[in-house]
Amino acid sequence: MLDDRHGEAFVAFEHVQKSYDGQTLVVKDLNLSIGKGEFVTMLGPSGSGKTTCLMMLAGFETATHGEIRLDGKPINQVPPHKRGIGMVFQNYALFPHMTVGENLSFPLEVRGMPRDERETRVKRALDMVQMGKFINRRPAQLSGGQQQRIALARALVFDPQLVLMDEPLGALDKQLREHMQFEIKHLHEQLGITVVYVTHDQGEALTMSDRVAVFNDGRIQQLAPPAELYERPQNSFVAGFIGENNALAGTIEQLDGEKALVRLDDGGLIDATAVNIREKGQRTTVSIRPERVEFKPEMMPHGAHTIEAQVIEVIYMGDILRARLRVAGSENFVMKMRNTIGQTHLHAGQSVRIGWHPEDARALDPV
Amino acid sequence: MANTALDPHAAITTTASGVATQPLTTADGKPLVRALARSQSRARRKAFLLVLPLLAFIVITFVVPIGQMLQRSFHNDGFSANMPNISAWFAQTERGTQPDDAAWQALAADLQASAEARNIGVVGTRVNYDMPGTRSLFTSTGRKVRKGIEPPYRETLLEIDEEWADPQLWATMREVSTPYTANFYLASVDRTRDADGNIQQVDENQRVYLMLFWRTFWLSGLITALTFVLGFPIAHLLATLPMRKSNLLMILVLLPFWTSLLVRTTSWMVLLQQQGVINDILVWLGVIGGGQRLQMIYNQAGTIIAMTHILLPFMILPLYSVMRTINPSYVRAARSLGATSWTAFRRIYFPQTLPGLGAGAMLVFILAVGYYITPALVGGSSGQLISNMIAQHMTSTLNWSMAAALAALLLGAVLVLYWLYDRLVGVDNLKLG
Numbered sequence A: 001m002l003d004d005r006h007g008e009a010f011v012a013f014e015h016v017q018k019s020y021d022g023q024t025l026v027v028k029d030l031n032l033s034i035g036k037g038e039f040v041t042m043l044g045p046s047g048s049g050k051t052t053c054l055m056m057l058a059g060f061e062t063a064t065h066g067e068i069r070l071d072g073k074p075i076n077q078v079p080p081h082k083r084g085i086g087m088v089f090q091n092y093a094l095f096p097h098m099t100v101g102e103n104l105s106f107p108l109e110v111r112g113m114p115r116d117e118r119e120t121r122v123k124r125a126l127d128m129v130q131m132g133k134f135i136n137r138r139p140a141q142l143s144g145g146q147q148q149r150i151a152l153a154r155a156l157v158f159d160p161q162l163v164l165m166d167e168p169l170g171a172l173d174k175q176l177r178e179h180m181q182f183e184i185k186h187l188h189e190q191l192g193i194t195v196v197y198v199t200h201d202q203g204e205a206l207t208m209s210d211r212v213a214v215f216n217d218g219r220i221q222q223l224a225p226p227a228e229l230y231e232r233p234q235n236s237f238v239a240g241f242i243g244e245n246n247a248l249a250g251t252i253e254q255l256d257g258e259k260a261l262v263r264l265d266d267g268g269l270i271d272a273t274a275v276n277i278r279e280k281g282q283r284t285t286v287s288i289r290p291e292r293v294e295f296k297p298e299m300m301p302h303g304a305h306t307i308e309a310q311v312i313e314v315i316y317m318g319d320i321l322r323a324r325l326r327v328a329g330s331e332n333f334v335m336k337m338r339n340t341i342g343q344t345h346l347h348a349g350q351s352v353r354i355g356w357h358p359e360d361a362r363a364l365d366p367v
Numbered sequence B: 001m002a003n004t005a006l007d008p009h010a011a012i013t014t015t016a017s018g019v020a021t022q023p024l025t026t027a028d029g030k031p032l033v034r035a036l037a038r039s040q041s042r043a044r045r046k047a048f049l050l051v052l053p054l055l056a057f058i059v060i061t062f063v064v065p066i067g068q069m070l071q072r073s074f075h076n077d078g079f080s081a082n083m084p085n086i087s088a089w090f091a092q093t094e095r096g097t098q099p100d101d102a103a104w105q106a107l108a109a110d111l112q113a114s115a116e117a118r119n120i121g122v123v124g125t126r127v128n129y130d131m132p133g134t135r136s137l138f139t140s141t142g143r144k145v146r147k148g149i150e151p152p153y154r155e156t157l158l159e160i161d162e163e164w165a166d167p168q169l170w171a172t173m174r175e176v177s178t179p180y181t182a183n184f185y186l187a188s189v190d191r192t193r194d195a196d197g198n199i200q201q202v203d204e205n206q207r208v209y210l211m212l213f214w215r216t217f218w219l220s221g222l223i224t225a226l227t228f229v230l231g232f233p234i235a236h237l238l239a240t241l242p243m244r245k246s247n248l249l250m251i252l253v254l255l256p257f258w259t260s261l262l263v264r265t266t267s268w269m270v271l272l273q274q275q276g277v278i279n280d281i282l283v284w285l286g287v288i289g290g291g292q293r294l295q296m297i298y299n300q301a302g303t304i305i306a307m308t309h310i311l312l313p314f315m316i317l318p319l320y321s322v323m324r325t326i327n328p329s330y331v332r333a334a335r336s337l338g339a340t341s342w343t344a345f346r347r348i349y350f351p352q353t354l355p356g357l358g359a360g361a362m363l364v365f366i367l368a369v370g371y372y373i374t375p376a377l378v379g380g381s382s383g384q385l386i387s388n389m390i391a392q393h394m395t396s397t398l399n400w401s402m403a404a405a406l407a408a409l410l411l412g413a414v415l416v417l418y419w420l421y422d423r424l425v426g427v428d429n430l431k432l433g
């Protein structure tokens, strides 16, 4: 399903570069193909060029270099109104001087659709987002969540194949945001549309997407399904950006295919999987998820290397116990333990030896 | 599927029902409404004291003088106060009554008394307003009867001047013998009363005011339209350019405010006159022949050009302030929904600029209707507006009542337009800045 070959990609960015001022590249060599019906999220810190990419796809910015293709056809020269792309803006951009019904009817009117067909379509789209009662309200008379639904309905009412959403839930409170995530996902599945979604909320990205493109510094750092992104980050940025993560600095001591032995700066030895490491003696940052750290020898594979750690504090969090440890001179090493009946309870000041499965520790580029 | 379960905000739409019907009270049992009013009245009193100086200033410098001025338009006792006897006779007799001996006697006594009190000029002026050319009759007669007048009065007066027998004169004196009159308003719309008191149009060669009113409104409308056509793109540019460039442009927009009127007028003369720069260029380009140089100043064209220039900022600034608040994502949204850039402009952008446009058009139109200096300087005779007539009555003919009546009509017309605007667009839609 996640096909990267040109011919079958619905949306394709090829070597796209973008500069606003001729001095700096905001987007540097972007390559991305999105399959039909896919839900792809662009995730990244502020200023990483997500909106810029979306605007190039929608036609409001031109690519400085490279090509963007929609359904196999280059669209660099196609004006925005001919692209047939639905778009949900961060501030919703509902037309304030029109009622909800007129807002939804607008894209149909400019397509010259007859009145009765417009009415049925508007009604259908409003029912889809459960806003049928609000057809005669003005946007200013709606709550944030309601405006969000109308914006969604307006982007979908003319049956676009591709819908772009730029942080559509950014202005909503947490509860409503989670609820809308579910609804958007539901609509995506129901309608079979392709969605390109922008957010800087990683939880949102992980729960909604088929694939996530992690942006930083104008490049896609990694493009992968959520589970892979979380479990097999390709570089230190992704490891640090997605989820909680422990980073240990060291030098490659031994390298045998994927298996690496890393000498930490305080002399300890740990196992790791080499990811973007090429040779012995190279500096590296080893990344381990807190819930993959073990302190009971029986949970570690036979012959695993372990290192010394002191418990600084243990925080009770209900479903889990979270221990902060002093490891290799750093006090920010976190270990998470499931709160089960048989769980060994650690206490502050205690010394333990910690270790892990080698595939859970990933030796990445040095930070 | 229950909609409300899916929509956490749906609760907002359910109305509170079953509100207690008895009036709410405070904790110690006083009615809530009264307690609230009391707690707010102190703050209100303080606020009132703060605006009191401004209020007094406005009353003294604006409301009172304007009120007095407007009063003059329907109240002028120049005749009735100085000619009490004949005014009483007019009050007792029917319109059209031939003057009898009592009338002549009263007239002679009044003429003598007001000549002695040196008020005869005021009387003459008042009659002269309604019947031009009669002031000298009063002053010259006054000079001769100041020392005293002997009966028979009718013959004596007729001997001094035959004109005293003119029925038109007597009809006019009857008109002006009451201090309250609508005649200034009638005159303002080119109407007068004949000897029988019927309202009729004045002679064709004396009709000026209606034409001037019409010209004032038509030119003001034209100038408003011109400032809109010229100002809209500039305002849009101002609102969308980066800050540094838009500041520079803003200075250019405000330049007319900073140049002295005389400098501006001089430069218009240099540009617009028949031997001026623009004509020279047109001739040089061969657009017009040397003999067909355009007359662009000291006529209506001059008034239009100069006033459009001066009033342009009043259109641009409200438009700009509204446009600046229009988020560019609206137009983008429209484009992404399939609208061409023209449709997006027409259906989405333009309607959102209407509050600024309304405010700008209103400002420009009202300012233009009352404009006086510019038409006086560059308008020639065909470019004069009603304000120039008002000014003329104020300063040269000294017929203040007439000036007040014209000004009142102008004010009334503007208020009617304002009311219409409110009905059609809504004044609360205005955005002045």
Ligand SMILES: Nc1ncnc2c1ncn2[C@@H]1O[C@H](COP(=O)(O)OP(=O)(O)OP(=O)(O)O)[C@@H](O)[C@H]1O
Residues within 6 Å of the ligand: A020, A021, A026, A044, A045, A046, A047, A048, A049, A050, A051, A052, A053, A200
């Ligand atoms: N119109 C513009 N002119 C010049 N620079 C711009 C313009 N729009 C964006 N930029 C710059 O391009 C970079 C990327 O901006 P972009 O809006 O794509 O970021 P983003 O990833 O969407 O960030 P955010 O999460 O804050 O929305 C930023 O450094 C920004 O300053």
Ligand SMILES: [Mg+2]
Residues within 6 Å of the ligand: A050, A051, A052, A166
């Ligand atoms: Mg953005």
